[in-house]
Amino acid sequence: MTDQNINLRVPGPTPVPEEVARAGARPMVNHRGPEFAAVMSEVVEGLKPFFGTTSDPLLLTCSGTGGLEAAIVNMLSPGDEVLSVTGGVFGDRFADIAQAFGATVRRLQSDWGTASSPIAVADALQAHPGVKAVLLTHNETSTGVTNDVLSLVEAVRRDALPDRLVLVDGVSSIGALPFSQDGWDVDVAITGSQKAWMSPPGLTMIGVSERAWDEHARATMPRFYLDFSKARKNADKRTTPFTPAVGVVRALQQALQLMSAEGLESIFARHRRIGERLREGVGGLGLELFAEPSAASDTVTAVRVPAGTDASRLIGGMRKRGVVVASGQEWLKGAIFRVGHMGFVDDQDIDLVLAALRGAMAEELLEKAV
């Protein structure tokens, strides 16, 4: 099978529409010249409605994890106390980064598959009143859970500490799920080009609040390549401090045009509809979801592998049928598989996933019957 006819349904990188791929492959330009400046202007403007912010998101050339690292090193100083609100691989990773750079990390773990609890956050902050920053995950890609960021931020802001920061991993949510950085009072929001943005990987986009810029000026964790000040200084001239992934930025420009044409509300509605369609279809096949229903994500679905079924064989069976899904991570390896449905995805893609799943399951049952 060639990659041309694969239905790529991992939770990133996601499929790239042909016109987006073509835009990314246009003849190279100087990242210090007027062509790139125009592209960058359009991209920065195009991102704002999806971030729900009036400020300019920054563009950094790295993966989403680089974006999480950027949030940490630009906002914190070694020794700062951080509350990590986590319920999966990516929440844990955010905390691990903070720890690697010298923060004192308090971990508030929710059971994987369940949403983070605002009450637990409020309690944790009462127990640790010195917390400088709270790390949230909007959409936990490893478990298929979407957290209620607004309620979590409200729990954080109850203490009315004016310089406490909220850093939100929105890597697999922003652009597909409603997000309101300004409205929800989020200080740093991170996403990645290869998720909801139907663009190739290589770029992280980061929204930064006024409060965050103030704290950034005081933050002393070491940084250079990911430094927000350097990025902002250059962004004011519509360029980047270091050579950006020019092709990815241009792909994103094209993707944002498609997204703008579809419209925010339509995009959000499509993701809701498709998430539901997949969950219903999975249930119809007698399979269980990993996430608690009230927190099920509309961009990533984690499905429990039925008892007695080998996960890698099931995933392989779907692959044979042209659908590429992802395995579980860490202790969930073997226990779940994950379907990405963000960005360039429609109802038909979901039906193809369900058909492949049905086929792979039938094959497994037959094998066992023999």
Added chain:
Amino acid sequence: MTDQNINLRVPGPTPVPEEVARAGARPMVNHRGPEFAAVMSEVVEGLKPFFGTTSDPLLLTCSGTGGLEAAIVNMLSPGDEVLSVTGGVFGDRFADIAQAFGATVRRLQSDWGTASSPIAVADALQAHPGVKAVLLTHNETSTGVTNDVLSLVEAVRRDALPDRLVLVDGVSSIGALPFSQDGWDVDVAITGSQKAWMSPPGLTMIGVSERAWDEHARATMPRFYLDFSKARKNADKRTTPFTPAVGVVRALQQALQLMSAEGLESIFARHRRIGERLREGVGGLGLELFAEPSAASDTVTAVRVPAGTDASRLIGGMRKRGVVVASGQEWLKGAIFRVGHMGFVDDQDIDLVLAALRGAMAEELLEKAV
């Protein structure tokens, strides 16, 4: 003017051949799947002859500056003494990164436009015997100077300190100029996809010696996204710890096929020939080179702007004629312009540069005459 007919002659990003751009735009694949593993295997193998190493270069998704930062944070501990051998913007940047992460940096400055001196390096190391790592720039992109890395490394190794490291910025050299990481005993060598490799920006490739891996295990600077251990552990499975710039890796795969077909020696000879052609042509127009002739780079040429001529007008005049060159950086802004001639470049491109330069100069003279 559209970018389709621009002769992009900045020292990176460099023009991308159509088949390379097309390869980078192929339908997206899972970076944890067999398609990407095959691509990554081929890329890692294809890089080795150009690095002059038998070990596997690492791939990180970031610009060359990210690669320089990776070399620093993976090899050093805060407080380590570092000798920065610099003669331009990028040598200084390498030193600045080391300083930002807590190294004690001794700066050995050569006059910009001149090569770094092995004798000065030996003297500096006698004065600072505790130096843990020496930072070298193979090709200084800001001045058009190529340094003699072998002689500089020999000066470093005279002291026979078994754990002293040599980190080489080869961002604008490796792939176009002869390089021998193993033969020259270089510990970390860094390059970037958008330079000699005629690929889009977004990827840094880093060669790591056995000595470097040993020291890496002891190095305590904070790191996460750029961590070599994470990269190696995943590279063993032919993937990357975090979502890579998949499109850029595939473009690089195609570019390496072209480079392998042309052959190392032919590529090096082409760059030598073209460098000379440009330098001769520039001299023929009565202009002076910024670099001392014995150290003139075969990938980047810095040309002095004639007295009384406005650099930005001259650069604008060339741009009007379809040739995009770069201005000088920092105190060289206004004093020089820079022409990139690495990667996808042939004799005709150089002739077009010279024709545009001649035209722009004539226009300036006419303006003055009026």
